[in-house]
Amino acid sequence: MGIASRLEEEKFLVAALVVAAIAYLLEHAVIEMGRGVALIAAAALVGTIVLASIRVAHHAELLAVKVGDPYGTMILTLSAVAVEVIILAIMMSGESSPTLVRDTIYSALMLDINGILGLAALLGGLKHGEQPYNDNSGKTYGVMILTAMGISMIVPEFVPSDKWHYYSAFTIAAMIALYGLFLRMQVGQHSYFFSYSYPRSERKKESPDEHGDDESAAISIATILIGVVIIGLLAEFMAAFMTEGLRDSGAPIAVTAVVVAAISAAPEILTALRAALRNRMQATVNIAMGASLSTVILTVPVMEAIALYTGQPFIMAMTPVQTVMVAVTLIAAAINLNDGETNAIEGMTHFILFATFVMLTALGL
Incomplete structure (x- = not known):
């Protein structure tokens, strides 16, 4: 494939790079124009980041097809978490809420498990009825998420402030x-926990281009790295515009966290929904639960390391409302992902929990 064809195929990333250059040139002018213009610019950058993230996810999916599960979904979730960590690191380096990291991880958990998994199981269940997957994966992800959340976001509530760096x-x-x-x-040795053998007749129903892309792994890896760098550049300007746009606006503090979580999850949403509608619930479970686990277990150490380096701790302990929502979510997931099949009812329970999260966020809780 020639350079022109490659650039045409990656037009979203090219456009994102152009937008980043424009944002660099006009950053101060936009901020001086006031909050309204800053918010519009921030929204435009959010949309651009989502488009760039979709291309990153596309190449992660190409790699995933080549290597298969569990490596495939692991590549996809790690690329999404990398985007989230970069955005958080950039935003925390400026003027931001000390609860941004906590609220982003919490929002990501709600979005991944209740939003993505809930909607996918709901739509997939309405189309296919009961959808099978390997129940070992759900159980393993669930206990890992519970442990990681407990250590990093519940126990800190009881750690004395003068000893935060030891616990960090x-x-x-x-x-x-x-x-x-x-x-x-x-x-x-436990890779089979995260895969499911579908009947041969069902495998034949997959679209022919799903495994037919001959794009080299090296090009996909390079594109992912370039995309992550571009997203990092865009995130820096988005953070500046959003901070200015929301200043003294009375908007809930968690709005920024929800935006960051939604940006990183956008590509996963499309991939998980496509998998569920193709009756591939194993991929959906791996994406939703794997993304939640990766968000907690990878974001926390990076952010804690930054806190130790700067000497400024973040507020990681969840609020009582957040703790209750996480507990209910993980209990529901433990029950729903216990039998190796999902259905529309189970999906609806999680989606209602997601709606509850949205309502609580709107109320500033």
């Missing part, structure tokens, strides 16, 4: 140890 260092070590062993099991 412990949290980093704990997350690395948890994910290191999990990753070894996921790609090693």
